[in-house]
Amino acid sequence: MLLALLLVSALTQDSTVAKPLPTRERIPRTIAIDEVLADQAHLHVGDRVSISPLPNTPGDTVIIGAIVRRGADPSEVARGDLKVRLHLDQLQTLSNYGDRVDRFAIQTKPGTDIRSLIERVNGIAFGFRAYPSSEIAVETSRTFQVVSRFHRAIGIITIVASSVFLLCIMVLKVEERRRDIAALRLMGISRATVVRAIITEAALIAVLGSALGIVLGWLVSVFVNWHYQAVYRTPLAFSIVTPMIVIVAVALSLALGVGAGIAASLRLVRQPPLALFGR
Amino acid sequence: MSESPIISLRDVRRDYALGAERVHALQGVSLDVVRGDYVAIVGPSGCGKSTLLNLIGVIDQPTSGTVTIDGKRVDDMSDREATQFRLRNIGFVFQRFYLMPILSALENVALPMAEAGVPKDERVKRATGLLTYVWLGNRQRHRPSEMSGGEQQRVAIARALANQPKLLLADEPTGELDAKTGTEIIALFQRLNNDGTTIVVVTHDEELASAARRKIHMRDGRVVDG
Amino acid sequence: MRAVLAKASLVRHRARTMLAILGVAIAAAMLLDMVMLATGMRESFRQLLLTRGFQLRLSPKGTLPFDTDATIGDVAGVMSTLRRNSDIREISPVLGGSIHIAVGGRDVSASILGIDPKVQGDYEVLSGNDVTAANAIVVNARLLGELRSKIGDTISVSTGYDPQTRSYSGQRALVVTGTVRFIYGASDQSAAAVRRETLQEMNAQLPTRAGDRASLFMIRVRDSANVEATRHWIESQLPNVSALSIATAIAQVDQRLSYFRQLSLILGAVSLFVGFLLVTTLVTVSVNERAGEIAVLRAIGVSRSHVIEQIVVEGVFISLLGAIIGLALGLATARYLNSILSAFPGLPMAIDFFLFQPRAAWSALGLLIASGIGAGVYPAFRAASLPIAETLRKEAIA
Numbered sequence: 001m002l003l004a005l006l007l008v009s010a011l012t013q014d015s016t017v018a019k020p021l022p023t024r025e026r027i028p029r030t031i032a033i034d035e036v037l038a039d040q041a042h043l044h045v046g047d048r049v050s051i052s053p054l055p056n057t058p059g060d061t062v063i064i065g066a067i068v069r070r071g072a073d074p075s076e077v078a079r080g081d082l083k084v085r086l087h088l089d090q091l092q093t094l095s096n097y098g099d100r101v102d103r104f105a106i107q108t109k110p111g112t113d114i115r116s117l118i119e120r121v122n123g124i125a126f127g128f129r130a131y132p133s134s135e136i137a138v139e140t141s142r143t144f145q146v147v148s149r150f151h152r153a154i155g156i157i158t159i160v161a162s163s164v165f166l167l168c169i170m171v172l173k174v175e176e177r178r179r180d181i182a183a184l185r186l187m188g189i190s191r192a193t194v195v196r197a198i199i200t201e202a203a204l205i206a207v208l209g210s211a212l213g214i215v216l217g218w219l220v221s222v223f224v225n226w227h228y229q230a231v232y233r234t235p236l237a238f239s240i241v242t243p244m245i246v247i248v249a250v251a252l253s254l255a256l257g258v259g260a261g262i263a264a265s266l267r268l269v270r271q272p273p274l275a276l277f278g279r
Numbered sequence: 280m281s282e283s284p285i286i287s288l289r290d291v292r293r294d295y296a297l298g299a300e301r302v303h304a305l306q307g308v309s310l311d312v313v314r315g316d317y318v319a320i321v322g323p324s325g326c327g328k329s330t331l332l333n334l335i336g337v338i339d340q341p342t343s344g345t346v347t348i349d350g351k352r353v354d355d356m357s358d359r360e361a362t363q364f365r366l367r368n369i370g371f372v373f374q375r376f377y378l379m380p381i382l383s384a385l386e387n388v389a390l391p392m393a394e395a396g397v398p399k400d401e402r403v404k405r406a407t408g409l410l411t412y413v414w415l416g417n418r419q420r421h422r423p424s425e426m427s428g429g430e431q432q433r434v435a436i437a438r439a440l441a442n443q444p445k446l447l448l449a450d451e452p453t454g455e456l457d458a459k460t461g462t463e464i465i466a467l468f469q470r471l472n473n474d475g476t477t478i479v480v481v482t483h484d485e486e487l488a489s490a491a492r493r494k495i496h497m498r499d500g501r502v503v504d505g
Numbered sequence: 506m507r508a509v510l511a512k513a514s515l516v517r518h519r520a521r522t523m524l525a526i527l528g529v530a531i532a533a534a535m536l537l538d539m540v541m542l543a544t545g546m547r548e549s550f551r552q553l554l555l556t557r558g559f560q561l562r563l564s565p566k567g568t569l570p571f572d573t574d575a576t577i578g579d580v581a582g583v584m585s586t587l588r589r590n591s592d593i594r595e596i597s598p599v600l601g602g603s604i605h606i607a608v609g610g611r612d613v614s615a616s617i618l619g620i621d622p623k624v625q626g627d628y629e630v631l632s633g634n635d636v637t638a639a640n641a642i643v644v645n646a647r648l649l650g651e652l653r654s655k656i657g658d659t660i661s662v663s664t665g666y667d668p669q670t671r672s673y674s675g676q677r678a679l680v681v682t683g684t685v686r687f688i689y690g691a692s693d694q695s696a697a698a699v700r701r702e703t704l705q706e707m708n709a710q711l712p713t714r715a716g717d718r719a720s721l722f723m724i725r726v727r728d729s730a731n732v733e734a735t736r737h738w739i740e741s742q743l744p745n746v747s748a749l750s751i752a753t754a755i756a757q758v759d760q761r762l763s764y765f766r767q768l769s770l771i772l773g774a775v776s777l778f779v780g781f782l783l784v785t786t787l788v789t790v791s792v793n794e795r796a797g798e799i800a801v802l803r804a805i806g807v808s809r810s811h812v813i814e815q816i817v818v819e820g821v822f823i824s825l826l827g828a829i830i831g832l833a834l835g836l837a838t839a840r841y842l843n844s845i846l847s848a849f850p851g852l853p854m855a856i857d858f859f860l861f862q863p864r865a866a867w868s869a870l871g872l873l874i875a876s877g878i879g880a881g882v883y884p885a886f887r888a889a890s891l892p893i894a895e896t897l898r899k900e901a902i903a
Contacts, residue, residue: 054578055566056745127667128668146845153842154768154842164528165783167524168527168528168783168786171520171521171524172521173786175518175521176794333894333897336804338894339895359809362803362806362808362809363806366805366806367806370805371805377797380517381510381514381516386506391805391806393506394506394807394808395806438805439805442806
């Protein structure tokens with residue numbers, strides 16, 4: 001929050017817009033900036049800049065000590081924030097915040113029981129609460145829960161739509177062969193055999209289609225990540241193809257494909273063979 | 280009966296591909312049919328009689344040779360010209376009737392008139408008249424599926440006469456009919472010819488062939504007699 | 506006659522036709538939804554921003570309104586500078602913050618706006634009165650419920666709260682004079698409003714928020730044609746602020762939500778393609794079955810173009826009926842999807858992601874019907890161009 005108060009104005013050593021060095025800081029301290037800021041403001045390690053809490057007010061001259069890569073943080077995506085890291089005491093002084101912080105992040109020793117530690121801290125501490133990091137993550141990712149729900153809804157609609165499309169095309173394609181089916185039936189081939197043949201064909205198409213779909217889906221996933229990682233300048237993975245997703249997708253498309261084949265074939269074999277010839 | 284030929288073929292050949300083979304369906308056929316004649320083309324299966332009829336009916340084009348119908352060369356017409364020519368000059372009757380199953384008898388007969396731009400009232404009047412002529416005046420609203428084979432063929436004949444064509448061509452018109460029904464069709468053709476219609480039929484049916492004034496025998500893509 | 510033939514042909518295979526219509530309807534519904542998604546948010550946001558007629562917004566430089574805790578200082582100075590421009594008709598300064606109220610031993614927090622009731626454009630009064638007095642406060646229904654209060658009650662409101670010591674600062678007794686609906690408020694947000702001077706006085710004790718400050722200025726320009734010119738003028742006169750026109754604000758939001766536009770484009774294109782594929786398949790199967798009939802029509806003298814017309818009309822029938830059903834289906838699914846996305850934290854209640862705009866909708870459905878025409882043309886042309894004699898021969902054999 002406080003970071004957003006800081007505005008960075010670049011001061012290079014040969015700048016003609018020279019401001020007198022404020023008296024507060026004589027020895028410039030170092031800061032770290034994120035790669036997007038470095039890119040947008042054309043800053044490099046070693047550059048001197050001035051940071052202040054308000055625009056066009058005196059601030060501290062600092063040296064860029066490091067450029068930091070963005071983390072895979074979903075809440076950063078799509079926001080135009082530029083991040084700067086300062087030494088805590090410098091930020092507190094600069095922003096008149098006093099001897100305060102927004103939060104403490106605690107790393108425990110391996111094997112520590114987090115729950116009991118939290119209980120103890122909450123029992124002792126006065127006026128603040130400790131949370132496991134995972135709970136905070138859930139809270140801050142509400143936006144993405146909404147996006148997830150939206151995706152799920154789109155997914156369900158797509159599945160329903162695909163089922164109808166598949167059934168439609170299957171019925172049409174099977175009907176195209178009504179004369180062939182009639183001829184088989186007239187020859188004495190049983191309904192069950194005809195249905196089995198069509199289902200086998202449908203299953204084969206479904207298997208091949210699923211395989212193609214998985215490859216296509218994986219390629220699209222790779223492209224989506226490549227594209228959005230570049231757009232939002234983040235290492236965050238936007239799309240992940242997991243084994244479970246593959247299994248569910250294949251199972252669903254097989255079920256739909258075979259189901260459509262069954263429905264289409266049953267429709268036709270129920271009719272008398274001569275009717276299929278149009279007599 | 281007028282003497283000027285309404286159909287004139289000169290050295291007509293028709294070849295087409297059947298798989299990898301080349302079939303010579305017609306091998307230099309020349310013949311004339313005078314106006315008002317009633318001709319039966321007969322011959323064994325595969326002799327080229329249906330191919331010949333298709334060329335006369337302008338639904339196919341010869342590989343070489345000329346075909347003249349009512350003084351007009353039809354063998355080199357464009358698709359549009361051929362279609363218009365068929366619509367106004369030729370009536371075709373098929374072995375399998377080929378009525379539109381979704382239209383009534385009246386609508387089937389009126390179909391070519393609609394294409395020729397005949398106004399609706401006139402269409403209905405003429406179609407009714409034609410159905411009466413073929414003894415189906417009381418079956419106008421019936422669909423083909425509600426009619427016997429003979430009735431369907433009579434509707435098909437009425438349709439072929441819709442635009443008062445100069446020629447009536449029939450390809451095995453009794454092929455799908457029993458003997459009794461076939462006799463009805465033969466009688467109808469007789470009546471049409473007596474009323475001045477020029478008729479060419481292709482047939483295996485001896486009775487139908489005998490009813491014609493002239494028989495043309497074909498074998499292996501050639502006219503051998505007639 | 507052609508329309509009669511086309512309709513009769515479709516009725517002949519009822520189940521097949523219904524299935525195809527259903528398929529096209531689903532494609533149409535998805536296409537409509539994607540068009541609504543692509544344009545809805547932007548239009549909905551634009552309508553929201555224009556609700557009270559303020560065309561410009563000033564926020565601390567480099568920020569979007571209420572995006573951060575930053576504020577603009579010397580409000581009086583800013584106002585006097587702005588009043589020098591005769592194009593500016595009205596200025597509404599707004600100070601944002603948060604308040605805390607102790608209710609039965611627990612702390613209730615809410616966001617607060619300090620406004621000028623004569624020119625404010627942030628809320629509409631639902632019941633009671635606006636904040637005409639210095640010690641008046643108006644609240645939204647959610648906050649009123651949390652406080653278990655009613656209009657007329659006096660509540661103790663603080664702008665500072667130290668959770669460690671559980672102490673309040675910037676405290677003041679305020680009378681609830683009315684309930685309001687915040688135009689830009691989110692559904693899960695408790696909010697209140699007081700006069701800006703009141704909020705400033707309450708903030709006086711807080712070092713980071715003291716002084717004559719505002720989070721945002723909303724500006725109404727006399728002539729809409731001069732909005733951009735006014736914007737440039739403001740930025741030249743006030744280097745500490747960013748001036749946002751509606752267009753700029755929308756562009757910023759567009760950029761953040763570009764994902765939804767891209768998604769809508771892709772899914773919309775896929776829907777259109779699938780609709781096209783369905784109609785093509787249906788028409789192809791239909792004409793393949795009727796090759797003999799079509800050859801006979803040609804044989805009796807029906808022209809190729811008329812045969813094509815009849816077949817294309819079948820495709821159009823399906824697309825048209827599918828589009829009509831799809832319209833109803835699409836509106837229903839849009840409502841459902843909108844309800845999901847409306848749960849975005851902090852999203853103003855008035856924002857819709859899916860907005861029905863007649864022109865866009867008709868264009869989309871028109872596109873679907875046009876694709877239905879296109880889908881029928883090729884198979885129809887092929888069927889009508891088959892050699893007549895050969896087709897009849899094949900049909901006879903079959």
